[in-house]
Amino acid sequence: MQYRSSSYNWIDKSLKTIHRANWYRSPKTINSLAGAEIELEGQKLINFASNDYLGLAEDDRLIQAAITAIKTYGTGSTGSRLLTGHRQLHRDLEIALANLKKTEDALVFSSGYLANLGTIAALVDDRDLILSDIYNHSSLKSGAKLSGARVIDYKHDNINDLSEKIAEYRFQYRRCLIITDSVFSMDGDLCPLPQLIDLADQYKSMLVVDEAHATGVMGKTGAGCVEHFHCTGAELIQIGTLSKALGSLGGYVVGNANLIDFLRNRAPSWIYTTALSPADTAAALAAVKIIAVEPERLHQLWRNVTYLKNKLSDIDKINLLPSESPIICVGLKNPKQALEASQLLKESGIFAPAIRPPTVPTSRIRLSVMATHQICHLDRAIASIAKLASLFFG
Numbered sequence: 001m002q003y004r005s006s007s008y009n010w011i012d013k014s015l016k017t018i019h020r021a022n023w024y025r026s027p028k029t030i031n032s033l034a035g036a037e038i039e040l041e042g043q044k045l046i047n048f049a050s051n052d053y054l055g056l057a058e059d060d061r062l063i064q065a066a067i068t069a070i071k072t073y074g075t076g077s078t079g080s081r082l083l084t085g086h087r088q089l090h091r092d093l094e095i096a097l098a099n100l101k102k103t104e105d106a107l108v109f110s111s112g113y114l115a116n117l118g119t120i121a122a123l124v125d126d127r128d129l130i131l132s133d134i135y136n137h138s139s140l141k142s143g144a145k146l147s148g149a150r151v152i153d154y155k156h157d158n159i160n161d162l163s164e165k166i167a168e169y170r171f172q173y174r175r176c177l178i179i180t181d182s183v184f185s186m187d188g189d190l191c192p193l194p195q196l197i198d199l200a201d202q203y204k205s206m207l208v209v210d211e212a213h214a215t216g217v218m219g220k221t222g223a224g225c226v227e228h229f230h231c232t233g234a235e236l237i238q239i240g241t242l243s244k245a246l247g248s249l250g251g252y253v254v255g256n257a258n259l260i261d262f263l264r265n266r267a268p269s270w271i272y273t274t275a276l277s278p279a280d281t282a283a284a285l286a287a288v289k290i291i292a293v294e295p296e297r298l299h300q301l302w303r304n305v306t307y308l309k310n311k312l313s314d315i316d317k318i319n320l321l322p323s324e325s326p327i328i329c330v331g332l333k334n335p336k337q338a339l340e341a342s343q344l345l346k347e348s349g350i351f352a353p354a355i356r357p358p359t360v361p362t363s364r365i366r367l368s369v370m371a372t373h374q375i376c377h378l379d380r381a382i383a384s385i386a387k388l389a390s391l392f393f394g
């Protein structure tokens with residue numbers, strides 16, 4: 001139903017424009033447990049659309065931890081941590097995250113999005129400069145805007161462009177902050193972390209890396225890209241989520257103790273919002289503990305990633321986008337083609353979303369690999385994509 005007053009007419013026009021451009025999106029309903037196989041609107045599908053890389057969102061230990069926390073503390077956390085008090089679970093989770101990341105301390109937020117907003121807004125203001133990778137996640141971009149700092153985008157993963165811009169603008173401002181995804185969420189490639197750390201050091205700048213898709217996934221122990229690049233202990237600020245490989249909901253920041261202490265006093269999206277629920281906190285804590293003692297999950301994930309990438313790259317004329325993570329993208333010509341490809345995959349039992357503008361500049365099918373995919377799942381995806389190839393990549 002439409003609003004009667006003409007003040008709202010523009011909404012209908014905007015929706016029509018979104019439809020015409022093949023940009024329209026709406027969520028679909030899953031009627032099963034999270035996992036490698038799901039039931040989506042009555043259809044059984046192999047799931048390549050999930051960020052639950054280690055398959056922990058359906059793990060009974062997380063489920064039991066959440067139930068126990070609810071029975072002990074109730075469903076809601078009833079207020080902000082500073083005003084209402086927190087539970088020991090919140091601190092236990094923060095200490096476990098700091099241990100995983102080998103940092104002094106950690107702070108958990110209600111989501112990764114809020115962790116980025118609050119941290120960036122606390123670190124810089126209108127006297128300061130932010131240099132931001134053009135492909136950064138929406139939450140980093142929104143945090144930059146919220147901070148009031150001057151924001152300059154640099155070309156994706158392009159150290160030369162960043163060097164030129166930082167040299168030109170750095171010293172017109174008080175503080176400087178470089179922000180980047182570590183695993184780029186819609187592409188699956190990595191930021192050039194060692195060079196970014198050097199450049200930040202050279203120009204007296206801070207560096208925030210968003211490890212949302214890296215935590216539990218990258219590095220020998222699953223600590224993230226910082227571990228992957230052997231940069232553990234470097235001077236930087238790491239942000240991440242509890243909602244992807246950790247199978248729960250929430251976000252975090254890790255770094256030195258004085259940074260965390262400062263954020264507890266200055267990050268508005270932490271101070272003025274309700275603490276993470278007991279269930280989410282307990283599930284995330286259980287996940288961090290499992291990651292530490294079951295490295296075979298990580299090995300299984302990477303075995304699957306290597307298998308799928310190798311087989312897909314053998315398909316004639318396929319446009320595989322560069323990736324060094326479990327996120328694998330097949331490039332397509334336009335939004336319409338990406339939608340058709342996603343629909344055809346769905347008909348053959350594969351759930352892999354079309355990613356289109358405005359999320360990314362170029363349309364694609366995006367596959368996320370999980371540790372709990374079996375080889376037969378991967379083979380089904382490979383066969384279906386090979387069939388698409390003859391239709392679309394010719």
Ligand SMILES: *Cc1c(COP(=O)(O)O)cnc(C)c1O
Pocket residue numbers: 111112113114116137139140181185210212213240241242243249250251
């Ligand atoms: C998913 C994601 C977030 C947001 O995390 P949520 O906990 O889902 O709010 C932030 N940054 C990146 C790079 C992400 O991929």
